[in-house]
Amino acid sequence: xxxxxxxxxxxxxxxxxxxxxxxxxxxxxxxxxxxxxxxxxxxxxxxxxxxxxxxxxxxxxxxxxxxxxxxxxxxxxxxxxxxxxxxxxxxxxxxxxxxxxxxxx
Amino acid sequence: xxxxxxxxxxxxxxxxxxxxxxxxxxxxxxxxxxxxxxxxxxxxxxxxxxxxxxxxxxxxxxxxxxxxxxxxxxxxxxxxxxxxxxxxxxxxxxxxxxxxxxxxxxxxxxxxxxxxxxxxxxxxxxxxxxxxxxxxxxxxxxxxxxxxxxxxxxxxxxxxxx
Numbered sequence: 001x002x003x004x005x006x007x008x009x010x011x012x013x014x015x016x017x018x019x020x021x022x023x024x025x026x027x028x029x030x031x032x033x034x035x036x037x038x039x040x041x042x043x044x045x046x047x048x049x050x051x052x053x054x055x056x057x058x059x060x061x062x063x064x065x066x067x068x069x070x071x072x073x074x075x076x077x078x079x080x081x082x083x084x085x086x087x088x089x090x091x092x093x094x095x096x097x098x099x100x101x102x103x104x105x
Numbered sequence: 106x107x108x109x110x111x112x113x114x115x116x117x118x119x120x121x122x123x124x125x126x127x128x129x130x131x132x133x134x135x136x137x138x139x140x141x142x143x144x145x146x147x148x149x150x151x152x153x154x155x156x157x158x159x160x161x162x163x164x165x166x167x168x169x170x171x172x173x174x175x176x177x178x179x180x181x182x183x184x185x186x187x188x189x190x191x192x193x194x195x196x197x198x199x200x201x202x203x204x205x206x207x208x209x210x211x212x213x214x215x216x217x218x219x220x221x222x223x224x225x226x227x228x229x230x231x232x233x234x235x236x237x238x239x240x241x242x243x244x245x246x247x248x249x250x251x252x253x254x255x256x257x258x259x260x261x262x263x264x265x266x267x
Contacts, residue, residue, distance in 0.1 A: 009206030
């Protein structure tokens with residue numbers, strides 16, 4: 001979950017997801033679009049790939065990026081993460097209530 | 106774990122629309138205790154964060170009040186905040202929820218507690234997602250509608266002038 005948080009908390013990375021939602025793009029396409037060096041763009045893509053939001057494939061000298069297996073854009077990824085977060089929080093509440101049962105408070 | 110606590114921890118998650126998440130869960134605790142766990146900052150800090158240190162920077166539990174929690178995790182800080190829209194003790198809280206990482210993506214959270222009468226409490230949370238894009242879209246369509254209404258009024262006026 002923290003990986004998704006890290007991946008979507010940056011406006012450039014949200015932009016990349018938005019762009020890939022409209023179609024595949026190479027690292028150099030993305031670097032040009034966001035006015036960034038190839039190295040800089042590779043780092044952003046690596047973070048997104050790490051979170052499973054982007055998949056890349058190298059054919060010849062070109063690395064093509066597309067949305068990951070879950071096909072989530074930034075907003076959908078946030079909704080998904082948020083749901084997991086609320087669910088996990090309620091789990092912790094349940095455990096907390098169990099743990100503090102009978103305690104005077 | 107007993108069968109009763111197992112049943113108590115089961116969550117029902119549904120998504121009535123693609124903008125809405127509904128989570129229903131039954132807790133093996135009376136409503137008073139559940140309400141305190143949500144509204145006493147000292148208790149809240151013990152379970153709200155994901156096992157990380159949670160700093161409750163603001164918690165003004167009243168209509169229009171501001172809340173802000175910051176989770177201090179190993180990979181950095183995550184701030185969450187919002188405003189209370191409705192606070193009905195032991196019964197219902199409506200608040201906005203925003204994560205610092207995605208500013209402008211506001212979620213409206215409604216939480217309802219129901220006393221099940223047997224020492225258990227049901228919590229229903231409904232989360233409604235709004236985005237800046239969506240707000241802008243609504244604004245545009247609203248303006249369009251307004252414009253159409255003006256045109257229709259103009260048409261009617263012109264018709265009476267014939």
